[in-house]
Amino acid sequence: xxxxxxxxxxxxxxxxxxxxxxxxxxxxxxxxxxxxxxxxxxxxxxxxxxxxxxxxxxxxxxxxxxxxxxxxxxxxxxxxxxxxxxxxxxxxxxxxxxxxxxxxxxxxxxxxxxxxxxxxxxxxx
Amino acid sequence: xxxxxxxxxxxxxxxxxxxxxxxxxxxxxxxxxxxxxxxxxxxxxxxxxxxxxxxxxxxxxxxxxxxxxxxxxxxxxxxxxxxxxxxxxxxxxxxxxxxxxxxxxxxxxxxxxxxxxxxxxxxxxxxxxxxxxxxxxxxxxxxxxxxxxxxxxxxxxxxxxxxxxxxxxxxxxxxxxxxxxxxxxxxxxxxxxxxxxxxxxxxxxxxxxxxxxxxxxxxxxxxxxxxxxxxxxxxxxxxxxxxxxxxxxxxxxxxxxxxxxxxxxxxxxxxxxxxxxxxxxxxxxxxxxxxxxxxxxxxxxxxxxxxxxxxxxxxxxxxxxxxxxxxxxxxxxxxxxxxxxxxxxxxxxxxxxxxxxxxxxxxxxxxxxxxxxxxxxxxxxxxxxxxxxx
Numbered sequence: 001x002x003x004x005x006x007x008x009x010x011x012x013x014x015x016x017x018x019x020x021x022x023x024x025x026x027x028x029x030x031x032x033x034x035x036x037x038x039x040x041x042x043x044x045x046x047x048x049x050x051x052x053x054x055x056x057x058x059x060x061x062x063x064x065x066x067x068x069x070x071x072x073x074x075x076x077x078x079x080x081x082x083x084x085x086x087x088x089x090x091x092x093x094x095x096x097x098x099x100x101x102x103x104x105x106x107x108x109x110x111x112x113x114x115x116x117x118x119x120x121x122x123x124x125x
Numbered sequence: 126x127x128x129x130x131x132x133x134x135x136x137x138x139x140x141x142x143x144x145x146x147x148x149x150x151x152x153x154x155x156x157x158x159x160x161x162x163x164x165x166x167x168x169x170x171x172x173x174x175x176x177x178x179x180x181x182x183x184x185x186x187x188x189x190x191x192x193x194x195x196x197x198x199x200x201x202x203x204x205x206x207x208x209x210x211x212x213x214x215x216x217x218x219x220x221x222x223x224x225x226x227x228x229x230x231x232x233x234x235x236x237x238x239x240x241x242x243x244x245x246x247x248x249x250x251x252x253x254x255x256x257x258x259x260x261x262x263x264x265x266x267x268x269x270x271x272x273x274x275x276x277x278x279x280x281x282x283x284x285x286x287x288x289x290x291x292x293x294x295x296x297x298x299x300x301x302x303x304x305x306x307x308x309x310x311x312x313x314x315x316x317x318x319x320x321x322x323x324x325x326x327x328x329x330x331x332x333x334x335x336x337x338x339x340x341x342x343x344x345x346x347x348x349x350x351x352x353x354x355x356x357x358x359x360x361x362x363x364x365x366x367x368x369x370x371x372x373x374x375x376x377x378x379x380x381x382x383x384x385x386x387x388x389x390x391x392x393x394x395x396x397x398x399x400x401x402x403x404x405x406x407x408x409x410x411x412x413x414x415x416x417x418x419x420x421x422x423x424x425x426x427x428x429x430x431x432x433x434x435x436x437x438x439x440x441x442x443x444x445x446x447x448x449x450x451x452x453x454x455x456x457x458x459x460x461x462x463x464x465x466x467x468x469x470x471x472x473x474x475x476x477x478x479x480x481x482x483x484x485x486x487x488x489x490x491x492x493x494x495x496x497x498x499x500x501x502x503x504x505x506x507x508x509x510x511x512x513x514x515x
Contacts, residue, residue, distance in 0.1 A: 120283060123286070
């Protein structure tokens, strides 16, 4: 199967989704702590922070979905037997695609879990 | 590629589920070692292909009387004044509900995993295809746990704001000290960073009265080490941290007497740092606090003279007398409490005398020295006087 715009995967594409997860995690915790740490008005709504987290979450999820779908398409196109550990360029490429797909799925779920409190909790409680 | 389902993890699960009555031998199929485990091939670790092992359950699981008896004994501890299942507070009820949901989920997962093992060893004992294995890993190992965790997370997050809703009842400051609890009713304390809890309000110790149906604000501090304030029947635990005042809002829903404990190891007598919580009506609460604010009831007693003569007042306060020490518990209304020694002995004259004469024996690690050197008559007089301080 021939794929258009096929990429060559490397370690950077592999760690891109966990990196996005890490940045998103830090951002969410930083803005929530910045607003809530004074611990004085814990019952007041923090709408601004929740919107900021939503604005950070949507592109982060979109990136993970894009990276995951891309890696899945390329891995599916060429498939091959797991565990892709032969010392060849082809096996390395399959390994990177497969690992990127798994990491993208993990990062997607982790970003959802990080953002869920902001979706469900309306204030600093 | 084939994936052998009876891999070491599965074997481990079966080994863990062995109970008296289970005698099924784990038989190996084609391979000589743990079937499906990594074996060396040409210098590389590879998952063995085409190997599997069959696990045969000899007899079915059989309930053993000792196991049943042990289970019943353990379950009997799930009620009582120190149990989250006592259902005496809003938060404890939610925690108990969460526990039952999680237990239900865990039981379902257990049946699912055991079902898989039975499927893989009895119903379909042969090797499974790559596709089946991958499908099993993705649905059973990824999708299913993710969905379960998401449901639990949403469930837990929805509970949290209610636990921390604003208080509409009294404010009580509680200081965890090695190894007892200092209590101030009507405290002016505020949560946040603070050198210590303000020693203001109506002081008591080791017993806390709460009005039923009101959200009472507890402000928790400590002058020495980290303790943790926990009344399992009413709410979850909250640490008392030196340099901070933490807030815990509790909403008792049922009148009664409950046990509280220190839930963070704090030293030798940590296990004996308990207290009692009495949940009463709003009227009874107000009457009690007003009474606690009064000076000592009995001021003309030989026990008081002995108490002052032996220096007890250097550490203990008895309002209305010269005793104004701040080291140990306020004893102004000590006889009104259920216990002495922070929840370890019932309140009566004999136990008071025992605590005074053999303090370090009754409560190893306590800061108060034993006063066994005093004549028995003096100890008896002090105990009789303290026993009259309602």
